[in-house]
Amino acid sequence: MFNNLSEKLDKALHVLKGHGSITEVNVAETLKEVRRALLDADVNFKIAKEFTNRVKEKALGANVLTTLQPGQLMVKIVKDELTELMGGDATGINLSGAPTVILMSGLQGSGKTTFSGKLANFLKSKKTKKPLLVACDVYRPAAVDQLHVVGDQIKVDVYSDKGNTDPVAIAQAGIAHAKENGHNVVIIDTAGRLAVDEAMMTEISNIHTAIQPQETLFVVDSMTGQDAVNTAKAFNDVLNFDGVILTKLDGDTRGGAAISIKSVVNKPIKFIGTGEKMEAIDIFYPSRMADRILGMGDVVSLVERAQEQFDEQEARKLQKKIAKNQFGFDDFLKQIQQIKKMGNMKDLVGMIPGAGKMMKDVDIDDDAFKHIEAIIHSMTVKERTNPAIINASRKKRIGKGSGTSVQQVNQLLKQFDQMSKMMKMMQGGKGKAMMNAMKN
């Protein structure tokens, strides 16, 4: 996420590092580079200029009042201003209404259908919410099928009416269906066109007027930079939407949309999409995003993601197994699956402070566990619970079955053995002593 921008900002802010104080000259030099970095990231010219002007004013004004080094001070000011530019505090969605009606808008391919599913899944996990997805694309039958596939995947009901060519009527019938069937949130996925056109705007505006949603969300592909901002403007003029959803932030996004959109339409970014999977959704926190842009990582989100996947009952079961020396490959596989649910590896590494910069040239395999999973899947149930029985001929068979080499099988077995020993140690007195030592 934003690798290029992060790198350039880092370089720009480095200019001040060797200086003892902030001066008009070194601030101007730094900010020239900051502005260039923002423009390269496809931030609107006017916004970039205003941004650097504000930073300059603050930097020169704060000069005498702080004990921070000039470099640190500048990072802090840039971070605060970036946070402000992206909206200040996080803004939640309005879940009032019985049911809450959420209308999705945006161009075709922006990620509306995927995000509708992600949002339904996100709300469903809040236990008190029972969402219904409604398919209102009357032009592409495939889009309706796609929403059904998504619904099946996350076990959320989908309302559609394939023969019907009136999206307003479908949306209304969907809401009625939700009321009859005890759904307290209705998410309406609408048709998108390849570019903004009048017919599309009239259609979405008609749906909006007829159903009076509590939330109207505008979904936009963050890869499209300033185009994203222009499209947002066009939709906002017609819909006066409540919030923006930025998708595809896992890709090689330059960052312009994330930085500019709030100040152009004056509507908050509410969620971001960081992958194709249903779990790849995050609440948008401007301050955390500013940290990430400045290469400071985002530990808070990392911990939150881990907590979301953490199942206390499972953890207890696991602890018992480890204590009894019964931790097998099936348990290991479950752990891997939990980590994978947290997001793609590149994204996770980017949340560790400094790691993004350190590992920018390392090719992090999106499916880093592919081989390990294949090897475990090629084992028999007996082998998984009791790896000690895996002899040379079994290793050969497992290697063949998983498309890996005997060396790779050996490596995994060795690592697993070491891990088991370590876990056993952590469980015993040594682990407790270690933990206590760490606390002090």
Ligand code: GDP
């Ligand atoms: P719609 O036409 O607006 O409904 O867009 P879709 O939901 O069909 O998404 C278009 C494409 O973008 C699909 O291939 C999705 O898998 C992909 N997509 C959606 N959101 C994300 C995201 O956050 N990250 C990535 N990498 N791909 C996404």
